[in-house]
Structure formats: structure tokens, C-alpha cells
Amino acid sequence: MASVDPAGFQQLKEQQYLHDQITVPAELQSNVLVTTLDKAYNWSRRSSMWPLLFGLACCAIEMIATAASRYDLSRFGMEVMRPSPRQSDLMIVSGTVTKKMVPAIVRIYNQMAEPRYVLSMGACATGGGPFKEGYNVVSGIDKYLPVDVYVPGCPPTPEALIFGLMKLHEKVERQSIAKVAWYRKESSGFVPVPILGPDIFDPRQIQLIRENTLGEGAASRSSGGGEVRVMPELLSDDVKQNLEAIRTRYLAKMKQPA
Amino acid sequence: MSDAVAEAPVADAAAAEIDASLPYNNAVPGAVLGRWAEESDGGLIVAADKLIPLMTHLRDKEEYDFLSSVTCVDYSKYGGKLRAGVSERFDTVYHLYSTSKGGGHVKLHVRVPENDTVPSATAVYPGANLQECEVYDLFGINFEGHPNLRRVLLWDGFNGHPMRKDWHEAYYDEDAKPFKSRHPAKGYEFHEDKLPWGKNTTYPEGWDPEDWREPITYVPVSQAPGHDELGELDTESIVVNLGPHHPSTHGVFRMIARIEGETILALEPEMGYLHRNHEKIGERNTWLMNMPYTDRLDYINSMSNNLGLALAVEKLMDIEVPERASYIRIIMAEFTRVINHLWSIGFILNDLGALQTPALYAIEEREMILDLFEEVSGARLMCNYMRFGGVVRDLTPNWIKRALYLVHERLPHTLDELDRLLSGNEIVKARGKGVGYLSPQDLIALSISGPMIRAAGIPYDIRKVDPYCIYDRFEFDVPTLPDGDIYARYYIRLLEARESLKILRQALRDIPGGEVQGLPAFASATIEAGFGTIMGGRGGYSFRPPEGEVYQRIEAPKGELGYFLVSDNKANPYRYHVRAPSYINLNGLGPMSVGYKIADAIVILGAIDIVLGEVDR
Numbered sequence: 001m002a003s004v005d006p007a008g009f010q011q012l013k014e015q016q017y018l019h020d021q022i023t024v025p026a027e028l029q030s031n032v033l034v035t036t037l038d039k040a041y042n043w044s045r046r047s048s049m050w051p052l053l054f055g056l057a058c059c060a061i062e063m064i065a066t067a068a069s070r071y072d073l074s075r076f077g078m079e080v081m082r083p084s085p086r087q088s089d090l091m092i093v094s095g096t097v098t099k100k101m102v103p104a105i106v107r108i109y110n111q112m113a114e115p116r117y118v119l120s121m122g123a124c125a126t127g128g129g130p131f132k133e134g135y136n137v138v139s140g141i142d143k144y145l146p147v148d149v150y151v152p153g154c155p156p157t158p159e160a161l162i163f164g165l166m167k168l169h170e171k172v173e174r175q176s177i178a179k180v181a182w183y184r185k186e187s188s189g190f191v192p193v194p195i196l197g198p199d200i201f202d203p204r205q206i207q208l209i210r211e212n213t214l215g216e217g218a219a220s221r222s223s224g225g226g227e228v229r230v231m232p233e234l235l236s237d238d239v240k241q242n243l244e245a246i247r248t249r250y251l252a253k254m255k256q257p258a
Numbered sequence: 259m260s261d262a263v264a265e266a267p268v269a270d271a272a273a274a275e276i277d278a279s280l281p282y283n284n285a286v287p288g289a290v291l292g293r294w295a296e297e298s299d300g301g302l303i304v305a306a307d308k309l310i311p312l313m314t315h316l317r318d319k320e321e322y323d324f325l326s327s328v329t330c331v332d333y334s335k336y337g338g339k340l341r342a343g344v345s346e347r348f349d350t351v352y353h354l355y356s357t358s359k360g361g362g363h364v365k366l367h368v369r370v371p372e373n374d375t376v377p378s379a380t381a382v383y384p385g386a387n388l389q390e391c392e393v394y395d396l397f398g399i400n401f402e403g404h405p406n407l408r409r410v411l412l413w414d415g416f417n418g419h420p421m422r423k424d425w426h427e428a429y430y431d432e433d434a435k436p437f438k439s440r441h442p443a444k445g446y447e448f449h450e451d452k453l454p455w456g457k458n459t460t461y462p463e464g465w466d467p468e469d470w471r472e473p474i475t476y477v478p479v480s481q482a483p484g485h486d487e488l489g490e491l492d493t494e495s496i497v498v499n500l501g502p503h504h505p506s507t508h509g510v511f512r513m514i515a516r517i518e519g520e521t522i523l524a525l526e527p528e529m530g531y532l533h534r535n536h537e538k539i540g541e542r543n544t545w546l547m548n549m550p551y552t553d554r555l556d557y558i559n560s561m562s563n564n565l566g567l568a569l570a571v572e573k574l575m576d577i578e579v580p581e582r583a584s585y586i587r588i589i590m591a592e593f594t595r596v597i598n599h600l601w602s603i604g605f606i607l608n609d610l611g612a613l614q615t616p617a618l619y620a621i622e623e624r625e626m627i628l629d630l631f632e633e634v635s636g637a638r639l640m641c642n643y644m645r646f647g648g649v650v651r652d653l654t655p656n657w658i659k660r661a662l663y664l665v666h667e668r669l670p671h672t673l674d675e676l677d678r679l680l681s682g683n684e685i686v687k688a689r690g691k692g693v694g695y696l697s698p699q700d701l702i703a704l705s706i707s708g709p710m711i712r713a714a715g716i717p718y719d720i721r722k723v724d725p726y727c728i729y730d731r732f733e734f735d736v737p738t739l740p741d742g743d744i745y746a747r748y749y750i751r752l753l754e755a756r757e758s759l760k761i762l763r764q765a766l767r768d769i770p771g772g773e774v775q776g777l778p779a780f781a782s783a784t785i786e787a788g789f790g791t792i793m794g795g796r797g798g799y800s801f802r803p804p805e806g807e808v809y810q811r812i813e814a815p816k817g818e819l820g821y822f823l824v825s826d827n828k829a830n831p832y833r834y835h836v837r838a839p840s841y842i843n844l845n846g847l848g849p850m851s852v853g854y855k856i857a858d859a860i861v862i863l864g865a866i867d868i869v870l871g872e873v874d875r
């Protein structure tokens with residue numbers, strides 16, 4: 001019996017793959033691996049993480065170079081760039097996010113199915129980069145979307161991007177199916193889509209903006225006190241209600257028989 | 259009412275003293291009012307109401323058939339002496355060239371008081387279309403008679419016209435860099451922390467976001483009159499939107515097409531999704547700080563963008579460039595052209611549906627060239643290699659050998675291979691021949707430049723007709739093809755890449771030794787030599803070119819790349835405008851696509867070869 005085992009099998013079994021509480025019939029010992037669901041789930045997600053085919057600016061050129069023959073992203077099971085957000089797991093925000101573009105990006109993000117990840121590639125996507133002061137430039141995609149990995153550089157070299165992707169893989173491997181947000185009932189990754197007004201505004205901040213444009217705050221706005229900063233998570237009641245209504249409508253629709 | 263009254267005496271005065279010594283005043287009486295400055299390079303001040311007759315005359319009688327650039331300067335904060343006593347706030351500037359005569363330009367200035375309008379040049383040069391939209395968008399100048407004046411780079415409802423000198427954005431700090439708040443000795447503050455919402459936005463006082471309704475941004479895609487001529491097979495026409503996120507738009511670009519069946523009746527480009535405020539930031543930067551920004555214009559060809567700016571500032575300041583530096587510049591610019599053409603061939607094929615494989619073949623050699631760039635400049639993509647007066651550092655010892663190997667062995671082989679695989683390919687021919695045709699006259703009228711017009715049989719290459727740098731020393735041909743369709747646009751790039759190799763061979767053979775930097779002070783961008791001077795406001799970072807304005811164009815791989823600079827003898831440019839070939843070539847997208855299928859529009863766009871960094875700037 002022991003002769004069937006490959007060398008080091010016992011050790012492997014003890015280390016990770018076989019659960020010591022489970023007995024496997026002798027004739028199957030070499031054919032069956034018992035592991036945790038998390039490991040299998042994460043391993044498969046990590047090994048075929050399809051990015052969205054989505055280039056914004058100069059960084060996208062380096063992203064293409066990463067996917068091309070020299071750096072060969074297919075070593076990581078990532079060469080299948082999907083043009084449709086529905087089929088992709090990872091959004092690589094590769095370039096400058098402009099105000100005119102950000103509603104589209106948020107919409108695309110909302111269309112991606114969970115589990116989804118966002119990698120912010122380059123200085124622009126991370127914090128505005130060289131164009132930060134520009135009137136049409138968003139100072140970092142994390143002002144609107146949750147970001148998993150930041151890759152610095154202008155542009156990051158393909159090596160740097162690959163390093164960032166490997167960091168993302170590590171993150172995926174640490175997740176547990178029991179705890180991830182997207183299987184929870186109450187979770188919703190929906191991000192309200194920013195609106196193009198006289199300048200772009202985030203629906204989550206409507207209350208705050210009103211205070212500043214209409215209320216007494218209008219005067220203090222230009223004085224620019226650092227303390228008044230409000231985190232975007234603080235939704236106004238209106239927005240909360242609105243989101244709630246959207247969610248209820250959505251759930252009701254889902255329950256209807258086809 | 260007051261307008262009419264105020265204008266009458268001015269017009270009378272102009273009519274009274276027509277100066278016959280000024281050019282064209284005999285042909286179009288009263289058109290030219292004077293010169294921009296005494297020592298001017300031919301900038302003529304034109305009466306607004308005579309602009310169209312003068313342009314017609316120049317186009318029809320003087321062969322100035324190519325409107326290269328239209329832009330505007332807001333002189334409200336001008337600090338120089340040349341504009342003393344001029345009350346009009348804006349000045350629209352036109353550069354005209356001749357594709358048949360070659361040579362230099364005729365430059366027209368029209369002075370525009372605030373809230374006044376200018377006649378639209380589209381009546382004479384349809385190519386003014388997009389550029390006038392841009393001026394309207396960024397400066398708020400109204401062009402009377404423009405068929406479709408709209409905000410192209412920003413959106414409808416945006417507050418103000420950002421390129422005006424008195425318009426400030428949320429993160430505004432100072433008018434010129436380096437900002438005092440960034441002084442190393444002072445504590446650093448994040449802009450985000452100064453605004454309550456932590457974002458780069460401002461809102462007008464009294465504005466209520468709850469009442470805000472987004473204006474319906476209607477990009478007119480007119481219904482063609484031929485609707486019912488189709489007879490019994492009549493279908494209803496619908497509007498199809500492609501982009502801004504679409505795999506074949508080469509970035510964030512949007513096309514709105516009206517189609518009937520699959521045939522395109524009308525198509526409008528919509529851009530601005532990558533508008534990064536290059537010019538606004540550029541006018542705050544010191545002259546040298548703009549160099550790395552030019553890398554990010556056409557981010558496939560950073561070296562030739564560098565070259566354009568370097569030449570423009572050198573022209574403004576009269577700087578001599580050492581021999582060796584000029585050779586190095588030409589070598590870099592031509593390598594860039596090879597990269598660009600390989601890239602665009604690959605992606606034209608991608609758009610034709612040959613997903614990835616040809617593109618992978620085409621950009622394989624690109625990596626080899628990028629290695630060479632990385633070795634001299636330290637960066638693969640954003641080289642930031644040229645300086646005013648030369649290049650930043652000399653070639654590394656084995657560089658020329660490696661370049662020779664590439665130029666003699668690998669690149670010709672790659673080009674031959676692509677030629678063999680693609681040029682005879684049945685599908686490339688079927689999809690390319692006769693598709694996207696536009697006549698040479700239309701192309702010129704639409705201000706289209708670069709490989710696009712050479713593929714329509716016009717041998718117009720700035721390296722030949724208006725030589726810059728030291729291009730006149732090399733022997734090379736300007737290939738042309740007669741067809742003006744997609745196939746020709748694909749094939750011309752292959753031919754041009756071969757010509758580039760020819761230039762490269764000569765340059766690599768003849769390159770002399772010596773200095774690479776004519777004015778070392780302007781290159782002191784090293785940490786040791788430069789950083790102190792950045793903050794202290796002296797030295798290489800903050801030299802002051804003499805007052806004046808300059809327009810320098812080069813033959814970039816995508817077409818005519820021009821830099822228009824106005825200096826008021828300060829450490830930063832007063833006006834910094836980029837005439838981006840990709841942007842202006844898009845003038846042709848609509849006319850070229852009409853009548854073809856929607857799938858052809860994708861390839862037509864691909865064959866224009868745009869880069870969004872340059873389209874939107």
C-alpha cells in the first residue's frame with residue numbers, strides 16, 4: 001500500500017492537502033486529494049482571473065505589452081481579456097480617470113459580477129498622477145470605487161504590473177468563502193453613479209454639497225478648513241432611502257416568476 | 259444695440275486707412291490691419307468681417323489650401339510689452355500652409371473682444387470644424403456659421419470655459435510653478451484636505467444638486483434625406499452608440515452612428531473622455547517641465563513629441579543644437595515611427611477581426627526598440643529624453659551596435675514578414691480595398707495629415723516640404739499610394755517604416771562624435787544640479803525665452819504635430835497649444851464612414867490611427 005504513494009506523499013498529506021480526520025480507501029489514496037473548500041475555490045479563482053479589456057490611457061499600452069509575447073500574461077491564466085464586464089473578474093484601471101469618464105467606469109464596475117476586484121494601475125489611477133491638478137481629472141479612482149491593489153509608476157513597467165497581479169492573487173488566497181461579502185444577504189456592492197453637473201458630483205455627497213452651496217457654508221467653502229472633511233460613507237438619508245428603494249425594486253423583480 | 263454703435267466707427271476707420279504695403283490688401287481691400295509685431299514672422303492682423311474673403315483668396319489664388327491650426331489666446335493677463343495698448347481680450351490664430359507649394363505658413367490673427375463672435379472658417383476650410391469646437395469649449399468664443407458648435411472635450415452643462423486665464427479649478431494653487439506650497443521646507447498639504455468633499459470639484463454658489471437634471475447631451479446625428487429612396491426594402495434608421503468603453507475604440511472614445519440596416523447614414527465622434535488639461539497645466543509649468551508632459555500626448559511616440567517641443571522652444575530662443583544631438587534626435591524619431599507603424603498595422607488587423615495574432619507579431623520587435631530607449635533614457639515608454647539645445651545624455655557605449663543590428667537584421671525581416679503574411683491576404687484585401695475612401699481634395703480640405711493623405715496620393719511630408727532638424731541631409735522617398743482606402747492606409751505604413759529604416763541606416767552610419775547638449779544650463783535636470791534651482795527659481799528650470807510666439811510643426815508618425823507657444827518673457831509659457839494630428843484627423847471619420855457598414859467604421863477608425871492621449875490632451 002505504501003508503495004503506491006509517490007515520494008513525499010505522506011508529508012504532503014500532513015502539510016496541507018489531506019485532512020487527517022478523513023479516511024480514504026486504500027486503492028484511492030493516490031487519486032484523491034481532500035482539501036478545504038476555500039483552497040479549491042481560491043485556487044480556481046486565482047488561476048483564471050479574467051481582466052476586463054479596458055484601457056484608459058498611457059498605462060493601457062503597458063498593460064497590452066504585459067499581455068503580449070514578451071511578458072505573457074497567459075502564464076497566470078489572465079490572457080483572456082473580456083470586453084464584457086459580466087464575464088470579467090478584475091478591472092485594471094489603467095490610466096487617468098477623467099470626470100467625463102468616471103460615470104462610465106462606475107457603471108461598468110456595477111455591471112461586473114462578484115467576486116470582482118479593482119487594480120489601480122499607475123500614478124493617475126491611484127491619485128491623479130501628473131495631471132492631478134487638472135480640472136477634468138479625478139484624483140484617484142478610489143474616490144469612487146474600492147481598490148484592492150495599487151501599482152505605482154508612470155507607467156508601471158510590465159514587471160510591476162505582474163507584481164501587482166501576484167499581490168492580488170495573494171489577497172484572493174487569503175479570502176474565505178464563509179466570510180466573503182458577496183455571499184451575504186445584506187451586502188450590495190452597488191456604487192451610486194456620479195453625475196455630471198456644473199462639475200461632477202457624487203450622489204452620496206448631495207447633502208454635503210447643498211450645505212456648502214446653499215447654506216452658510218457657502219462662505220466658508222473657499223476658506224478650506226481641513227476638518228470639515230466628510231467621508232463618503234456617510235450617506236444622507238435621502239440617498240439611503242433611494243438606494244433602499246432601488247434594492248427593493250430589484251429584489252421584487254428577482255422574485256417574480258419568469 | 260451698443261454693439262452696432264460701437265463697431266461702426268472702427269470699421270470706418272479701418273476702411274479709411276487701408277495700408278497697401280501690407281500683403282493681400284490689394285486683393286481683399288481692408289482685410290489686413292497690421293502685423294502682430296514689428297519683428298513678426300508674418301503674423302497678420304485681420305479684420306473679423308474680412309476673414310472669410312481673405313481665406314477664400316488665400317485658398318483659391320495663393321494655394322494655401324491646408325488649414326493647419328486654429329487656436330486662441332486669452333491675453334487678459336499678458337505681462338509682455340508687445341500687446342501694450344491692445345484692448346481686445348482674445349486673439350484667434352490661424353496657420354495656413356500649402357500642400358502644393360510647401361514651405362512656410364501664413365499666420366492670421368483675429369482680435370476678438372469679449373462676448374463677440376468670429377466668423378467660422380468652416381465655410382472655407384471644413385477642417386476647422388473640430389478645432390473651432392475646441393476653442394469654443396475651452397475659451398467660449400462663438401464661431402458664427404459653424405455647422406455644429408458644441409462642447410467636445412467637456413460636457414454640456416460644465417461651468418465655465420477653463421482655458422480662460424481667470425478660470426480656476428478646485429485644486430488651483432498659483433498661476434505659475436513651482437508652487438510655494440510645495441517648497442520642501444514647508445509642510446506638505448494635500449489639496450483634498452482643503453475641500454470638504456475631498457474631491458477635485460467646485461460648485462457654483464446657490465446651485466442645488468437636488469434640482470439638477472443632466473442636460474440631454476444630444477450629439478446631432480442627422481437623418482440622411484435618402485431615407486425613403488430605398489424603396490420597398492425600407493428600414494427604420496436607428497442610432498447606435500459605440501463607446502466610451504468599447505474594445506475597438508483604441509481607448510476611451512465614442513462614436514454615435516445613425517444606421518439603416520447596417521449602413522451608416524451619419525456618424526459623429528465624441529471625445530473628451532481622456533481630456534487631461536494638458537494645456538492648462540502646461541501654461542503653469544515652467545518650459546522644461548512641459549517636456550515630460552509631451553511624452554503623455556501620443557504615448558506610443560514619446561520621442562517625437564519631445565522633438566516637437568524642443569524644436570519649438572529652440573526656435574523661440576534661437577538655440578543652436580550640436581551635430582551629434584541632432585543625429586541622435588533623428589535616430590530616436592525614426593525608431594519611434596517604426597514602432598508606431600508596427601503598432602498601428604497590428605491594430606488595424608485587430609480591428610479587421612484578426613484578433614491578437616497579427617498584433618502580437620507586429621509589436622514583438624517593438625520591445626527591442628523600447629529596450630534601446632530604456633537604455634538611453636531610463637524609461638520604456640515615457641522617455642523624456644530631449645532637452646532644449648540637445649538631448650539629456652549621450653548614447654551608451656554599445657548602443658549604436660545594437661541599433662545597427664536591429665536596423666539591418668531584425669526590423670527589415672519583421673517588415674518583410676508582415677508584408678508576406680498580410681498584404682496578399684484575401685480578407686485584408688476584401689475588407690480594405692475601396693473601403694473608407696475619401697478624395698485627396700476632401701482630405702486636404704478637412705485638414706487631415708500624415709500617412710492618411712500620402713495613402714491618397716499626395717506626397718506631403720513635412721520632412722521634405724518644410725524640413726526641420728537635419729532631415730534635409732538624408733536620402734529617403736516619400737511613398738504615396740493612389741487609392742485612399744483602408745488597404746492603402748495599411749500598406750503606406752509598411753512603406754514608410756521601410757523609409758525610416760533607410761534614414762536610420764544613414765544616420766547610424768554618419769553620426770559624428772562630440773557634445774550632445776548645446777546649452778548645458780537648460781539640461782540641468784539632474785537631482786544634484788537641478789533641484790536646488792527648481793525651488794530657488796533660477797537655472798535650467800526657469801529660463802525666460804524672449805517675448806514672441808512660435809509655431810513649430812513636425813512630421814509625427816500620425817501626422818502633423820504642431821506646437822504653438824506664446825512667451826511673455828516669463829519662466830512659464832503664456833500660451834501652450836498642441837496641434838494634435840489624431841484629433842484633427844478625426845474630422846474625416848464621419849465623412850469617411852458614411853455609406854459603409856458599421857463593421858467598417860471600426861476599421862476606418864483604426865486606420866486613422868488615433869491615440870486618445872493626443873486626441874483629448
Ligand code: SF4
Nearest residue numbers: 058095122123124154
Ligand atoms: S500614470 Fe503616467 S503613464 Fe499611467 S496614465 Fe497616468 S500619465 Fe499615463
